[in-house]
Amino acid sequence: MTLRLYTYWRSSASYRARIALAFKGLEYESVPKHLLRDGGEQRRPEYLALNPQGFVPALEHDGIVIPQSLAICEYLEERFPEPPLLPAGAGDRALVRAMALAVACDIHPLNNLRVLQYLRSDLGQDDAGVARWARHWIASGFDAFEQLIARHSGDGRHCFGESVTLADVCLIPQVANSRRVQLDLAPWPRIAAVTAQLESLPAFAAARPDAQPDAD
Numbered sequence: 001m002t003l004r005l006y007t008y009w010r011s012s013a014s015y016r017a018r019i020a021l022a023f024k025g026l027e028y029e030s031v032p033k034h035l036l037r038d039g040g041e042q043r044r045p046e047y048l049a050l051n052p053q054g055f056v057p058a059l060e061h062d063g064i065v066i067p068q069s070l071a072i073c074e075y076l077e078e079r080f081p082e083p084p085l086l087p088a089g090a091g092d093r094a095l096v097r098a099m100a101l102a103v104a105c106d107i108h109p110l111n112n113l114r115v116l117q118y119l120r121s122d123l124g125q126d127d128a129g130v131a132r133w134a135r136h137w138i139a140s141g142f143d144a145f146e147q148l149i150a151r152h153s154g155d156g157r158h159c160f161g162e163s164v165t166l167a168d169v170c171l172i173p174q175v176a177n178s179r180r181v182q183l184d185l186a187p188w189p190r191i192a193a194v195t196a197q198l199e200s201l202p203a204f205a206a207a208r209p210d211a212q213p214d215a216d
């Protein structure tokens with residue numbers, strides 16, 4: 001059955017799902033939801049009926065709609081195990097998941113669209129204030145992530161071990177977000193090195209925001 005991804009080109013959580021799909025060589029139908037147009041297509045009743053959280057991505061497959069990018073990645077990993085995004089041992093798998101969650105739970109939510117919109121509209125911050133907020137929380141998260149790479153990378157080219165994992169799937173979209181707020185990677189040379197390597201891989205290139213059909 002067709003894999004259908006509800007996505008937005010600039011959404012970093014959608015970017016994670018796109019990397020996982022491309023890495024596993026899976027064809028999918030892309031259904032763009034524009035997050036800004038007319039107050040956001042993700043907030044329309046027909047989309048909320050699919051995903052009550054009003055977030056992209058969501059993956060439709062085999063009669064279910066799966067929200068949450070990491071749940072999507074884990075589903076793909078279970079249904080389409082090759083090539084794997086998780087290492088073999090339970091301990092290593094837990095460590096990779098911990099790195100993925102460090103981005104997905106502790107960095108990304110603080111610079112998600114609705115949070116930035118609230119800072120601007122309700123708390124009176126201008127563009128500079130909003131960007132400063134985003135830079136602060138990304139930098140704080142990257143400080144720790146740099147140490148995790150130092151501890152767990154096997155080759156300085158991947159976040160964990162010597163092959164692509166779920167940790168890489170989460171890091172690259174977060175780096176894309178950091179660029180949008182002019183955060184230079186110079187203080188985090190390990191993150192910069194891993195990023196340079198991963199962005200050269202076909203699956204990561206295919207998933208890039210500016211390679212998406214809905215990019216404007």
Ligand SMILES: N[C@@H](CCC(=O)N[C@@H](CS)C(=O)NCC(=O)O)C(=O)O
Binds near residue numbers: 069112
């Ligand atoms: N934890 C969720 C986060 C999803 C998320 O925050 N998506 C953003 C785009 S990156 C979104 O749809 N934002 C819409 C909004 O804030 O209204 C996941 O990993 O899928």
